Amino acid sequence: MTSEIASNKAFGGYIKKFKAESATLGLSTQFNVFVPSISGPSNGYPVLYYLSGLTCNEDTGPWKGGFLGHAQASGIALVFPDTSPRGAKVEGEEDSWDLGTAAGFYLDATSPKWAKHYRMFSFITQELVSLLKGLNLPLDLSRQSIMGHSMGGLGALNLFLSTSQYCSASAFSPVCNPTKSPWGTKAFTNYLAGGIEEGEKYDPSCLLEKAKGRSNVHILVDYGEQDQFLKDGQLRPEALQQAAEKAGFAQENVNIRKQEGYDHSYYFISTFAEEHIKYHAKFLKA
Amino acid sequence: MTSEIASNKAFGGYIKKFKAESATLGLSTQFNVFVPSISGPSNGYPVLYYLSGLTCNEDTGPWKGGFLGHAQASGIALVFPDTSPRGAKVEGEEDSWDLGTAAGFYLDATSPKWAKHYRMFSFITQELVSLLKGLNLPLDLSRQSIMGHSMGGLGALNLFLSTSQYCSASAFSPVCNPTKSPWGTKAFTNYLAGGIEEGEKYDPSCLLEKAKGRSNVHILVDYGEQDQFLKDGQLRPEALQQAAEKAGFAQENVNIRKQEGYDHSYYFISTFAEEHIKYHAKFLKA
Numbered sequence: 178m179t180s181e182i183a184s185n186k187a188f189g190g191y192i193k194k195f196k197a198e199s200a201t202l203g204l205s206t207q208f209n210v211f212v213p214s215i216s217g218p219s220n221g222y223p224v225l226y227y228l229s230g231l232t233c234n235e236d237t238g239p240w241k242g243g244f245l246g247h248a249q250a251s252g253i254a255l256v257f258p259d260t261s262p263r264g265a266k267v268e269g270e271e272d273s274w275d276l277g278t279a280a281g282f283y284l285d286a287t288s289p290k291w292a293k294h295y296r297m298f299s300f301i302t303q304e305l306v307s308l309l310k311g312l313n314l315p316l317d318l319s320r321q322s323i324m325g326h327s328m329g330g331l332g333a334l335n336l337f338l339s340t341s342q343y344c345s346a347s348a349f350s351p352v353c354n355p356t357k358s359p360w361g362t363k364a365f366t367n368y369l370a371g372g373i374e375e376g377e378k379y380d381p382s383c384l385l386e387k388a389k390g391r392s393n394v395h396i397l398v399d400y401g402e403q404d405q406f407l408k409d410g411q412l413r414p415e416a417l418q419q420a421a422e423k424a425g426f427a428q429e430n431v432n433i434r435k436q437e438g439y440d441h442s443y444y445f446i447s448t449f450a451e452e453h454i455k456y457h458a459k460f461l462k463a
Numbered sequence: 464m465t466s467e468i469a470s471n472k473a474f475g476g477y478i479k480k481f482k483a484e485s486a487t488l489g490l491s492t493q494f495n496v497f498v499p500s501i502s503g504p505s506n507g508y509p510v511l512y513y514l515s516g517l518t519c520n521e522d523t524g525p526w527k528g529g530f531l532g533h534a535q536a537s538g539i540a541l542v543f544p545d546t547s548p549r550g551a552k553v554e555g556e557e558d559s560w561d562l563g564t565a566a567g568f569y570l571d572a573t574s575p576k577w578a579k580h581y582r583m584f585s586f587i588t589q590e591l592v593s594l595l596k597g598l599n600l601p602l603d604l605s606r607q608s609i610m611g612h613s614m615g616g617l618g619a620l621n622l623f624l625s626t627s628q629y630c631s632a633s634a635f636s637p638v639c640n641p642t643k644s645p646w647g648t649k650a651f652t653n654y655l656a657g658g659i660e661e662g663e664k665y666d667p668s669c670l671l672e673k674a675k676g677r678s679n680v681h682i683l684v685d686y687g688e689q690d691q692f693l694k695d696g697q698l699r700p701e702a703l704q705q706a707a708e709k710a711g712f713a714q715e716n717v718n719i720r721k722q723e724g725y726d727h728s729y730y731f732i733s734t735f736a737e738e739h740i741k742y743h744a745k746f747l748k749a
Contacts, residue, residue, distance in 0.1 A: 186689070187730035240527050240729065246737075403472070443526065444473035451532075 179308050182207070188249040190214050192239055197308050201300040202262045203293055208305065209235050210314060211245050211255040217315025222254035223344075223461035224309070224321045225454070226301065228329030228336075231360070232279050235259045238326075243447030247454040253461060254316050256309065258301055260329065265294035275360050276367055282355075283332030284379045286368040295368060297332070298379075302340055320344060322457040326446055327406070328352055328360070334381035334396065334417075338388055344460040345395035347453045349446045350404055354382040354416035359409070382416040385431065389424035396431045397456045399449050401439030465594050468493070474535040476500050478525055483594050487586040488548045489579055494591065495521050496600060497531050497541040503601025508540035509630075509747035510595070510607045511740070512587065514615030514622075517646070518565050521545045524612075529733030533740040539747060540602050542595065544587055546615070551580035561646050562653055568641075569618030570665045572654040581654060583618075584665075588626055606630060608743040612732055613692070614638055614646070620667035620682065620703075624674055630746040631681035633739045635732045636690055640668040640702035645695070668702040671717065675710035682717045683742045685735050687725030 183194040190213040199206045213222060225248065227238040238257045239245060248255050261281030267290060270277035286295035309316055322345040325333035330351025337346030355361020356376050365376030377383040388394060400407060400414050407414070414433055421431040439445040469480035476499040485492045499508060511534065513524040524543045525531060534541050547567030553576055556563035572581035595602055608631045611619035616637025623632030641647020642662050651662030663669040674680060686693060686700050693700070700719055707717040725731040 185726055185728050185730040186687075186724040186734075188734045192730055243529055243532065243733075245730070246529065246733070401472075438472040440471055442471050444471040444478055444531070447529075447532070448472075448474045 179311060187211065188213075188246045190245075190249055192245065193314070194235070195308075195312070199300055199304055201296050201304040204262045204264055206259055206262065206300070207235050208259065209239050209257040210309070210312070210316075211239065211248060212314050212316070213249045213252055213254065215315070218252075221315040221317035222252060223317050224254050224256055225457050225461065226256045226258070226321065226323040226333070228258065228283060228301070228323070228325030228332040229260050230325070230327030230329045231260070232274050233260050233329075234279065237443075241443040241447065243450040244454060247451045251454050251458040251462075253454065253458060254314075256305070258297075258305060261297060262294040267291055267294070276363060280328065280364070282328055282364045282368065282379065283335060284364075284368060287370040287375065288368055289370070291368050298336070301332075302336055302342065320461050322346065322461050324348060324453055324457065326350060327441065330398070331355060331361075331379070331381060335379050335384060337396070338381065338384035339378065344393075344463075345397075345457050347397040347456055348399075349449065349453075350400045350406065350412060350441050351381065351398060351414075351417075352412055353398075354380060354413035356380045356383065357416065358411045358413055360411050382413070382420040385417060385426070386420040386424050394426055394430045395460050397453065398433040399436050399453075400434075401441060401445050402435050402437050403439060404441045406441050465597060473497065474499075474532045476531075476535055478531065479600070480521070481594075481598070485586055485590055487582050487590040490548045490550060492545050492548065492586070493521050494545065495525050495543040496595070496598070496602075497525065497534060498600050498602070499535045499538055499540065501601070504538075507601040507603035508538060509603050510540050510542055511743050511747065512542045512544070512607065512609040512619070514544065514569060514587070514609070514611030514618040515546050516611070516613030516615050517546070518560050519546050519615075520565065523729075527729040527733065529736040530740060533737045537740050537744040537748075539740065539744060540600075542591070544583075544591060547583060548580040553577055553580070562649060566614065566650070568614060568650045568654065568665065569621060570650075570654060573656040573661065574654055575656070577654050584622070587618075588622055588628065606747050608632065608747050610634060610739055610743065612636060613727065616684070617641060617647075617665070617667060621665050621670060623682070624667065624670035625664065630679075630749075631683075631743050633683040633742055634685075635735065635739070636686045636692070636698060636727050637667065637684060637700075637703075638698055639684075640666060640699035642666045642669065643702065644697045644699055646697050668699070668706040671703060671712070672706040672710050680712055680716045681746050683739065684719040685722055685739075686720075687727060687731050688721050688723050689725060690727045692727050
């Protein structure tokens, strides 16, 4: 049962908020969908997901990312899921900003404590697609791409690399090598029965190295040279770059760009929003 | 004493947050400034103010309005003040969302209870200009325009109409006739010793009618046909339209547009952000 709980006209199209009972999460969850128009082309608009970072929710991207006008111009629909299940009532879930609520890391937890509800990987790659198909909106779910910020950049890269369902992935300041960064090791140690070793399947740098020989790898990454979390060793784009080189991916397939003077904020994201939308449009509309 | 408390690169320029001890407000206050570049043209960038609505602060516009990229493209600096003094400790100040904190209505209070601190009109039209001049930023304060949303739309129209310091004014879903709307009558009854009658000097429709014969009136207003506060009688754009007609202003001087399907949200504002920036650019860069 999915119900529309808000609808706002924006840039000639509509952004609509839905609430759904998720079987995967065992909880209700909310997500936003932007469509360039309600009627749309007969085959529907291709779909670009945006995964938000720590402390965020399904509203952060549409409110602060500056994506909607550019999606309208490119004829692309946007989908903004939440960053974790909400109200799972796991002990400690609300105690820190980098674990539990708003910190789902887009994985399927396997440690007994978290495994029942913390399943954002399966929710986004599978159930959400079915939910979207059930909406009366002009979406073409045969054409999907994915982007994200920080923890959501990790999610976008992981979902792209460990499935074949997305045409392209892009990330703003992603957590590139979580098995070797504080946020990632904390998350994996808690969420995964196999800890950091199991976490390699959610580490974009590990996955990219293993993707050697895969065709249709289309990845764009931007990070800010003044990002405090880059300095703190949370992001490690150099590990992703090394993985790309080890796997032999050319820059046209994995393009990792350092942006002079920019930081981790939505001011950075909104600055490059247009380029990311246009990047995905190339593959979604090819 | 004004100190820079944050600086983020955005769209090739910088958005900087400042904290100042305001003599006018008798309190410290914060504001954001966006400059298309730090060096800038030798005479500085013209300045466009954005006044936010009820419940908002100096961050709401830059985070959600979608103005920065368009200001960059037009070569205009943006200034985002707060919506009220903060921490004045007036009794009842925090009790409702439409009076007190975040609800300063851009006026100078005269009732004894509020008069000491609630002086956003004088702060923005006078002290803030001096504070901006004291910053080491490429701003040309001889060229200023002003825009705003809802209560801030009221502020933008009022500041434009009751001074001669702005080249143009624009407003998204403004409170056009506050002496006859619930928000306005509550504010005036509380803030002003002379109540609603004194409030006529802060009523855009009254001021516009009295502006008959004034040259250089350049006003653009957009409001959403699906705006809940339009239906509630808070906005009354029809009163502003009537005032424009009574005063004999042509549409090229006072252009009030109803936008089909749009509501009161920042989704509406961001949709028309580009048009408003370009409107002001015509006058700021003439």
